[in-house]
Amino acid sequence: xxxxxxxxxxxIWRIIVCVAGGLLSLVQMASAQPLTDSDTEQVRxxxxxxxAGNCMGCHTTRGGESYAGGRKLNTPFGQFVTPNITPxxxxxxxxxxxxxxxxxxxxxxxxxxxxxYPAFPYTEYTKITRPDADAIxxxxxxxxxxxxxxxxxKINPPYDNQALLYLWRKWYxxxxxxxxxxxxxxxWNRGNYLVQGLGHCNACxxxxxVWGASQDDQLTGGKIMGSYWYAPSLISPLEAGVSEWPVxxxxxxxxxxxxxxxxxxxxxxxxxxxxxxYLSDYDIRSIAVYLQSLGEKKGDAKAPRKARKMxxxxxxxxxxxxxxxxxxxxxxxxxxxxxxxxxxPPLAGNRNVTxxxxxxxxxxxxYGGYPPTTAGNPRxxxxxxxxxxxxxxxxxxxVSYIRNAWGNRGSLVSPEDVDNSRGSEx
Amino acid sequence: MKFFAxxxxxxxxxxxxxxxxSSSGLSDTLEERxxxxxxxxxxxxxxxxxxxxxxxxxxxxxxxxxxxxxxxxGRRYYQPMAILLENMSDEYMREIADYFAAQxxxxxxxxxxxxxxxxxxxxxxxMYSGDPERDLPACGACHGxxxxxxxxxxxxxxxxxxxxxxxxxxxxxxxGIMRGQIPDCMSEIAKKLxxxxxxxxxxxxxxLPVSGQSAGADALTPELAQRCRTIxxxxxxxx
Numbered sequence: 001x002x003x004x005x006x007x008x009x010x011x012i013w014r015i016i017v018c019v020a021g022g023l024l025s026l027v028q029m030a031s032a033q034p035l036t037d038s039d040t041e042q043v044r045x046x047x048x049x050x051x052a053g054n055c056m057g058c059h060t061t062r063g064g065e066s067y068a069g070g071r072k073l074n075t076p077f078g079q080f081v082t083p084n085i086t087p088x089x090x091x092x093x094x095x096x097x098x099x100x101x102x103x104x105x106x107x108x109x110x111x112x113x114x115x116x117y118p119a120f121p122y123t124e125y126t127k128i129t130r131p132d133a134d135a136i137x138x139x140x141x142x143x144x145x146x147x148x149x150x151x152x153x154k155i156n157p158p159y160d161n162q163a164l165l166y167l168w169r170k171w172y173x174x175x176x177x178x179x180x181x182x183x184x185x186x187x188w189n190r191g192n193y194l195v196q197g198l199g200h201c202n203a204c205x206x207x208x209x210v211w212g213a214s215q216d217d218q219l220t221g222g223k224i225m226g227s228y229w230y231a232p233s234l235i236s237p238l239e240a241g242v243s244e245w246p247v248x249x250x251x252x253x254x255x256x257x258x259x260x261x262x263x264x265x266x267x268x269x270x271x272x273x274x275x276x277x278y279l280s281d282y283d284i285r286s287i288a289v290y291l292q293s294l295g296e297k298k299g300d301a302k303a304p305r306k307a308r309k310m311x312x313x314x315x316x317x318x319x320x321x322x323x324x325x326x327x328x329x330x331x332x333x334x335x336x337x338x339x340x341x342x343x344x345p346p347l348a349g350n351r352n353v354t355x356x357x358x359x360x361x362x363x364x365x366x367y368g369g370y371p372p373t374t375a376g377n378p379r380x381x382x383x384x385x386x387x388x389x390x391x392x393x394x395x396x397x398x399v400s401y402i403r404n405a406w407g408n409r410g411s412l413v414s415p416e417d418v419d420n421s422r423g424s425e426x
Numbered sequence: 427m428k429f430f431a432x433x434x435x436x437x438x439x440x441x442x443x444x445x446x447x448s449s450s451g452l453s454d455t456l457e458e459r460x461x462x463x464x465x466x467x468x469x470x471x472x473x474x475x476x477x478x479x480x481x482x483x484x485x486x487x488x489x490x491x492x493x494x495x496x497x498x499x500g501r502r503y504y505q506p507m508a509i510l511l512e513n514m515s516d517e518y519m520r521e522i523a524d525y526f527a528a529q530x531x532x533x534x535x536x537x538x539x540x541x542x543x544x545x546x547x548x549x550x551x552x553m554y555s556g557d558p559e560r561d562l563p564a565c566g567a568c569h570g571x572x573x574x575x576x577x578x579x580x581x582x583x584x585x586x587x588x589x590x591x592x593x594x595x596x597x598x599x600x601x602g603i604m605r606g607q608i609p610d611c612m613s614e615i616a617k618k619l620x621x622x623x624x625x626x627x628x629x630x631x632x633x634l635p636v637s638g639q640s641a642g643a644d645a646l647t648p649e650l651a652q653r654c655r656t657i658x659x660x661x662x663x664x665x
Binding site (some may be wrong): 062063269272273367368373381386387388424 | 499500503509
């Protein structure tokens with residue numbers, strides 16, 4: 001039944017595609033004319049949308065030409081290499097039509113009809129509207145063409161089998177443009193569209209199953225594939241759910257990279273720098289309104305267990321951590337983990353510190369880092385990298401300590417956890 | 427006009443030092459902001475002689491700025507720096523580079539090298555005369571007569587730990603330091619040196635005391651400026 005109706009849909013789509021293709025060649029003829037105001041307006045809108053979707057984040061290698069691709073994404077399924085999406089005829093998408101682009105974004109199919117691997121997040125991009133897709137395409141067409149041939153993917157068998165990909169799509173890919181929920185505000189709908197569609201937050205903030213598929217469109221957090229960071233749940237009040245935050249605080253974190261309670265690091269800092277800081281006030285507010293609505297309230301979550309009396313052994317372990325804290329951390333983060341708001345994040349009550357996987361906090365200690373430089377925080381203070389100065393045992397002790405001091409509650413961390421948290425794409 | 431600009435510039439450090447401590451008691455200074463740098467590139471008196479980390483205080487600002495960008499953009503490979511700088515703007519990097527360039531040097535006491543007189547003679551020839559037969563310019567021709575660097579973008583060679591120097595030579599010879607920079611003048615030079623010469627150089631250099639300033643830009647001959655133009659302009663390395 002499903003197949004039948006799909007076949008019918010496909011044939012309807014073919015007709016639409018043909019008609020659209022015809023229209024498109026008209027559009028293309030028109031674009032040979034001098035650019036009109038509406039064309040430049042479309043390009044400008046496309047540039048903004050490409051920022052919001054952070055296309056550049058994947059389609060640019062470190063220090064490389066913008067949008068010329070070549071960035072390697074390592075996943076359990078093999079290594080994907082992002083393609084060149086500048087309008088170069090040979091190595092980029094210079095020969096693509098607007099329809100080809102729509103096929104890729106909306107249906108996850110390449111120009112030659114092959115199914116694309118979902119490393120390209122068409123599972124989210126399918127929600128993008130046609131006018132937005134056209135604007136992004138117009139912008140990409142306006143870029144200088146860059147001749148850059150990127151190495152091919154190295155996909156591990158059996159995942160290189162297109163039949164398997166076909167099945168994957170049948171199972172996990174739901175095609176369809178975002179449909180606004182009329183019972184919700186315009187802001188909420190805009191936020192939903194940006195978070196679930198163009199912004200493809202799901203690509204990181206959701207657990208993936210063994211087939212690499214997002215488990216659902218719930219932003220329940222997960223280890224980032226091809227990265228070394230954990231993307232926290234945007235629902236859970238124990239992780240990064242923001243139902244209890246004022247909208248202004250959410251806006252501040254997303255647009256400047258830091259607020260009084262939290263600071264972005266790792267992959268999220270990069271997203272703030274490359275994308276979110278450039279979003280309009282309305283859009284970033286919409287995202288905040290939507291995210292706030294997603295979060296579970298504290299009361300919904302399991303009530304925190306009553307603090308049991310700590311065994312003596314644990315207490316000794318944490319006391320060692322406290323010594324490390326006093327020596328290396330206290331100067332900036334304070335005697336009571338209070339930090340200095342918007343400069344050095346507080347550790348007391350900081351969910352990045354206490355949340356279940358200690359990965360991010362361990363990495364913050366090992367590698368340090370500066371929060372993203374943004375218009376709202378152009379000269380951030382930073383965290384030193386301690387990997388050469390504190391041994392794994394001491395890092396385990398101090399992380400265990402801050403996860404359990406000042407009212408915090410978190411599992412203890414072992415030196416093995418510290419070692420397992422190493423690694424970078426550099 | 428120039429005079430007014432000078433006055434304005436002269437006022438900037440004054441403003442910075444006059445910065446009121448914030449309500450948190452933290453003074454709003456660059457010194458506070460570069461704490462993550464200081465943990466490794468700290469004062470010489472606190473650094474282990476066998477440490478890897480180079481002196482950055484007093485190096486030419488253009489050199490420091492280029493290195494910061496190179497680390498961030500993957501042209502110079504060193505994981506800790508790449509992670510630290512991943513999301514930093516050019517403007518902020520420029521400010522940090524200027525800050526360290528203006529710091530009085532903190533340097534290691536010279537270590538008398540364990541080299542034979544022949545080895546010392548061969549190193550000194552490379553340093554001050556080069557080897558025209560192998561098209562090797564004198565080290566001092568680019569790094570300044572005093573080996574304290576040349577403004578704005580060539581580093582000084584003194585006050586650097588042996589381990590760091592050895593690693594850099596290894597990097598240059600494997601082409602691993604400045605990937606993708608053509609012409610890559612230092613890589614070409616390092617590849618022409620023998621292993622014995624490299625070993626002697628990295629022992630000899632820490633034997634010299636740090637003194638004096640980096641030389642002015644006019645210290646470089648036009649020929650060498652051309653040969654090392656990518657390093658000097660930084661232009662061909664911008665995104």
